[in-house]
Amino acid sequence: MSMARQFLYVDPKELQGQMYLSHGNHILVIGATGSGKTASLLKITYNLWKVGETIIWRDDANLEFLSFLPYIDCKLYLPEGCDLHLEKVLAPSMVKRVEKVHYDWHRPGELMPSFDNERLNILLFDLFTIDLETSVRFWTQFFWELYRYKRQEIKEPWSLVIDELNDLAPGKARGTFAGQLRLSSHIYHSLKKFRKMNLRLVASTHNFNDLHAPLRGQFNYYLLKRMRREHVPGRFVNYAHVIERMSVRHAILVDRYGNFQFIHPWTEETRWHEDLEKLITLKPQRWKIPWSGEVREEEEDEKGRKGVWKKRTLLLLRLLDELDVARVDYNFIRRLFGLAPGYSSTLSQMVREIPDEEVAEALKLLDVEAEE
Numbered sequence: 001m002s003m004a005r006q007f008l009y010v011d012p013k014e015l016q017g018q019m020y021l022s023h024g025n026h027i028l029v030i031g032a033t034g035s036g037k038t039a040s041l042l043k044i045t046y047n048l049w050k051v052g053e054t055i056i057w058r059d060d061a062n063l064e065f066l067s068f069l070p071y072i073d074c075k076l077y078l079p080e081g082c083d084l085h086l087e088k089v090l091a092p093s094m095v096k097r098v099e100k101v102h103y104d105w106h107r108p109g110e111l112m113p114s115f116d117n118e119r120l121n122i123l124l125f126d127l128f129t130i131d132l133e134t135s136v137r138f139w140t141q142f143f144w145e146l147y148r149y150k151r152q153e154i155k156e157p158w159s160l161v162i163d164e165l166n167d168l169a170p171g172k173a174r175g176t177f178a179g180q181l182r183l184s185s186h187i188y189h190s191l192k193k194f195r196k197m198n199l200r201l202v203a204s205t206h207n208f209n210d211l212h213a214p215l216r217g218q219f220n221y222y223l224l225k226r227m228r229r230e231h232v233p234g235r236f237v238n239y240a241h242v243i244e245r246m247s248v249r250h251a252i253l254v255d256r257y258g259n260f261q262f263i264h265p266w267t268e269e270t271r272w273h274e275d276l277e278k279l280i281t282l283k284p285q286r287w288k289i290p291w292s293g294e295v296r297e298e299e300e301d302e303k304g305r306k307g308v309w310k311k312r313t314l315l316l317l318r319l320l321d322e323l324d325v326a327r328v329d330y331n332f333i334r335r336l337f338g339l340a341p342g343y344s345s346t347l348s349q350m351v352r353e354i355p356d357e358e359v360a361e362a363l364k365l366l367d368v369e370a371e372e
């Protein structure tokens with residue numbers, strides 16, 4: 001880590017200071033639309049980076065991470081075959097700050113060792129798919145691999161930042177299929193372990209109740225922004241009259257033991273890491289940047305799976321023949337496979353061409369079964 005980032009700029013006696021310094025402690029920002037959740041995440045993320053944490057920022061397709069660019073270089077992770085054409089919109093000096101890395105989204109495990117501590121690691125996935133199931137499958141696997149990797153590398157403090165966590169881990173009846181509930185509960189179980197591995201989740205939700213219920217209690221710090229009275233979580237109900245009137249420049253920070261700090265001003269400004277006298281502004285902005293590519297379940301996978309079954313069926317046909325169980329009617333099989341008339345002889349040939357060792361192997365298995 002560079003020298004400049006080692007400056008302690010927070011007061012560890014204050015709740016805010018404790019929050020930044022206690023690696024592995026999860027943070028949840030809660031607030032209505034427009035209350036400044038993303039702005040808060042930008043600021044918190046920047047400060048966590050300053051205290052030396054490795055940052056993984058999940059972009060939810062709004063590209064708000066670009067607010068970091070004037071200040072920190074980014075490593076931008078794009079799914080293979082997809083691209084973001086930054087040069088069409090951003091100044092060359094900004095584009096230069098981004099290194100694009102393409103990853104195989106079927107193997108998110110390959111991402112972990114390549115995350116960079118000096119730069120921000122920006123993970124793009126959701127921009128490139130409209131299929132919720134694909135997205136859930138990817139994130140489920142990502143959480144698995146993150147856990148698998150981080151438990152070998154416990155010492156280094158990491159932060160995974162997820163704006164609108166309620167998208168990935170929605171509350172009951174809001175998740176529309178089983179896979180989604182599995183992801184929610186997986187995130188819940190991960191959080192408990194992540195803390196011990198110095199891996200923190202920094203997340204936001206626009207409504208506490210939109211978040212998977214077991215997850216809600218798993219955070220060490222809650223940053224409350226303005227929200228409607230009826231959305232104020234039960235344990236903070238005493239402050240509801242304050243919370244519903246707060247401006248974007250207000251925030252309440254509460255830890256899991258109920259200690260709280262009223263922060264005013266909670267600004268978009270923060271101290272520049274190289275010159276603590278200098279302030280910089282991290283203002284969220286949504287970008288429309290041309291992109292290309294799409295993440296889709298590969299047809300080859302589908303074909304691959306079908307191929308396995310075809311092979312098994314052919315082997316079975318050969319066994320029927322070897323064991324004299326039945327005379328195989330290839331015309332019938334051909335129709336069963338939905339193939340054109342000329343294919344009966346092709347099929348019979350394929351069955352004959354199955355290597356003898358494979359057949360012997362299968363017969364051995366059958367023998368064992370028979371003896372049992």
Ligand SMILES: Nc1ncnc2c1ncn2[C@@H]1O[C@H](COP(=O)(O)OP(=O)(O)OP(=O)(O)O)[C@@H](O)[C@H]1O
Binds near residue numbers: 031037039250266
């Ligand atoms: N502390 C602050 N001081 C001044 N302006 C702020 C502050 N926080 C946020 N803003 C401004 O308020 C607006 C909304 O902020 P932001 O996008 O962070 O809200 P949000 O809760 O993420 O909204 P959404 O639900 O739409 O994502 C932005 O224009 C932002 O610049």
Ligand SMILES: [Mg+2]
Binds near residue numbers: 037038039163
């Ligand atoms: Mg936002």
